[in-house]
Amino acid sequence: MSRLIVILGDQLSPALASLRQALPTDVIMLAEVPGEARYVQHHKHKLVLIFSAMRHFAAVLRQQGFSVCYYHYAEHAELSSLSDAVKLCLSQHQQCKELLITECGEYRLQQEIDSWSERFNLPVSVLDDDRFLCSKAMFAQWADGRKQLRMEFFYREMRRYTGLLLDEQQQPVGGQWNFDKDNRKACPPDIQQIPPLNFTVDDITRQVISIVDQHFSDNMGNSAEFHYAVTGKQARQAFLHFVDKQLAQFGDYQDAMLQQQPFLFHSICSMYLNCGLLDVRWVCQKVESAWREGKVSLNAAEGFIRQIIGWREYVRGLYWLMMPEYKTRNTFSALTPLPAFYWHGRTKMNCMQQAISHTIEHAYSHHIQRLMITGNFALLAGLNVAQVTDWYLAVYADAYEWVELPNTLGMALFADDGLLASKPYAASGAYINRMSNYCKNCHYNVKETAGAKACPFNALYWDFLARNQQQLSGNARMQLAYKNWYNKTPEQQQALRQQAATVLQQLEQL
Numbered sequence: 001m002s003r004l005i006v007i008l009g010d011q012l013s014p015a016l017a018s019l020r021q022a023l024p025t026d027v028i029m030l031a032e033v034p035g036e037a038r039y040v041q042h043h044k045h046k047l048v049l050i051f052s053a054m055r056h057f058a059a060v061l062r063q064q065g066f067s068v069c070y071y072h073y074a075e076h077a078e079l080s081s082l083s084d085a086v087k088l089c090l091s092q093h094q095q096c097k098e099l100l101i102t103e104c105g106e107y108r109l110q111q112e113i114d115s116w117s118e119r120f121n122l123p124v125s126v127l128d129d130d131r132f133l134c135s136k137a138m139f140a141q142w143a144d145g146r147k148q149l150r151m152e153f154f155y156r157e158m159r160r161y162t163g164l165l166l167d168e169q170q171q172p173v174g175g176q177w178n179f180d181k182d183n184r185k186a187c188p189p190d191i192q193q194i195p196p197l198n199f200t201v202d203d204i205t206r207q208v209i210s211i212v213d214q215h216f217s218d219n220m221g222n223s224a225e226f227h228y229a230v231t232g233k234q235a236r237q238a239f240l241h242f243v244d245k246q247l248a249q250f251g252d253y254q255d256a257m258l259q260q261q262p263f264l265f266h267s268i269c270s271m272y273l274n275c276g277l278l279d280v281r282w283v284c285q286k287v288e289s290a291w292r293e294g295k296v297s298l299n300a301a302e303g304f305i306r307q308i309i310g311w312r313e314y315v316r317g318l319y320w321l322m323m324p325e326y327k328t329r330n331t332f333s334a335l336t337p338l339p340a341f342y343w344h345g346r347t348k349m350n351c352m353q354q355a356i357s358h359t360i361e362h363a364y365s366h367h368i369q370r371l372m373i374t375g376n377f378a379l380l381a382g383l384n385v386a387q388v389t390d391w392y393l394a395v396y397a398d399a400y401e402w403v404e405l406p407n408t409l410g411m412a413l414f415a416d417d418g419l420l421a422s423k424p425y426a427a428s429g430a431y432i433n434r435m436s437n438y439c440k441n442c443h444y445n446v447k448e449t450a451g452a453k454a455c456p457f458n459a460l461y462w463d464f465l466a467r468n469q470q471q472l473s474g475n476a477r478m479q480l481a482y483k484n485w486y487n488k489t490p491e492q493q494q495a496l497r498q499q500a501a502t503v504l505q506q507l508e509q510l
């Protein structure tokens with residue numbers, strides 16, 4: 001008996017659980033379908049990356065002797081969803097009497113998959129996605145009975161579980177678990193940098209680019225500028241380049257931002273990890289080895305490994321633990337419509353212009369731009385949570401809901417009432433000025449709080465504290481912020497709130 005093995009666009013890993021079970025008699029299906037390509041307005045680079053990586057992956061499976069059924073975008077008018085593709089494939093391969101799939105990354109699509117058994121009247125096996133180190137069940141067990149689900153404690157468990165950066169007594173090397181405090185230096189503007197590896201497009205990618213241009217012309221980005229890896233081999237090359245050239249400075253400058261520098265010392269590997277071109281165990285081993293060989297400092301290696309086995313695994317665990325209810329959360333009842341400049345990048349706020357233009361150009365911006373620039377602005381201005389989360393899901397090449405939603409709704413917007421973060425990441429212009437050189441080139445003045453030239457982040461920050469006093473003033477980590485607010489005279493408070501009201505009225509013109 002043959003099985004139909006369905007591989008999704010973010011499951012492009014040779015060691016995928018379902019592929020490990022594949023037999024020569026099975027049929028493997030991959031399908032480019034509008035249902036997945038249009039559920040948000042994905043950035044063109046994200047579409048090119050996924051379609052091209054899917055096609056390259058299918059070619060390798062064929063070379064390995066598998067029977068692959070591949071549906072190209074728009075070649076079959078009747079295909080709208082993945083379910084349609086499965087139906088067509090089953091009709092074309094009637095020997096398949098069972099479906100096999102690895103669990104998917106988004107609740108929305110998992111619901112669809114869960115309907116297949118009844119819909120197609122076949123047994124459907126859904127395997128755990130063991131590309132993640134922590135299974136859903138393991139995370140749920142860790143979370144069970146805890147009052148707070150803090151990443152730091154989860155991360156320590158994951159260090160013990162993986163053995164990464166432990167000494168012979170199973171204690172953290174360097175005597176502490178976390179070197180976060182050493183990851184927050186501002187970056188000198190003239191620092192020497194070697195850019196990430198770019199790749200020239202091949203025939204497969206060229207064909208995909210023309211499809212994306214034809215069918216997704218209104219989406220963000222310019223597909224002619226696509227420069228990312230599309231195979232596992234290229235993604236590993238790009239990562240080794242990072243380890244060799246950038247990792248040494250990743251630790252120090254993880255939180256820094258510089259004018260016209262979208263990548264700084266970041267790895268640019270989330271888009272590859274998330275679609276399966278890179279393996280988390282492999283990347284962590286490469287980074288640990290670089291430290292053990294004395295090539296990079298511990299704060300760089302630990303800082304990187306924490307992001308992967310800590311944050312990445314933690315947000316995934318939290319997502320599956322809390323969905324679908326998580327997506328409905330909106331602690332501050334934030335409903336202000338997303339300003340149009342999030343889509344076109346034309347704003348006088350230089351920090352926002354930089355973060356959004358990097359996003360438009362590369363379908364990428366680094367963590368601090370996502371959190372402390374576009375995310376912070378959305379938090380302070382009370383932008384509509386659903387519109388903000390849709391924006392992040394659309395515009396980044398690494399965006400899938402399991403990772404995007406907890407980071408946006410939980411970390412950036414604090415809309416989950418502190419489930420993920422112990423306090424809101426709210427900051428005025430002073431933080432942005434400290435961590436970047438953006439303010440020097442800005443129309444607004446970061447030192448001013450009143451008037452047409454005042455940095456919008458300043459009044460919005462105080463207004464955020466004032467309007468959410470009821471929810472936040474009891475938070476131990478907000479005490480200093482509220483002390484500073486209460487130290488202001490009623491006139492000062494009134495002026496700041498008036499300025500914030502003016503800013504909010506003119507959002508589209510900022």
Ligand code: FAD
Pocket residue numbers: 265266267268269270271273274304307308311312313315365366367368370371375392393396398399400403404407408411412
């Ligand atoms: P590096 O800075 O080099 O970090 C190394 C790796 O660590 C990343 O590749 C990533 O796999 C992992 N990592 C780091 N931080 C996180 C985190 N908070 N959560 C999960 N993994 C992390 N990441 C995504 O992969 N997809 C998203 O859709 C996404 N949306 C985000 C939205 C917001 C509002 C915020 C604040 C963060 C978001 N992140 C998301 C997390 C993080 O910003 C990106 O993983 C990172 O910027 C990717 O760039 P990089 O590969 O150069 O990362």
Ligand code: DLZ
Pocket residue numbers: 007008009010011031032033034036037038042046047050082104105106109400401
């Ligand atoms: C993101 C994406 C896109 C743009 N297109 C496809 C597609 O055409 N076919 C497919 O199988 N997967 C695609 N994906 C990835 C899926 O959306 C992803 O598997 C789910 O969101 C679950 O993470």
Ligand code: SF4
Pocket residue numbers: 348349350351352428429430432433438439440442443444445446455456457
């Ligand atoms: Fe951003 Fe304000 Fe600095 Fe301008 S002055 S770059 S708006 S923080």
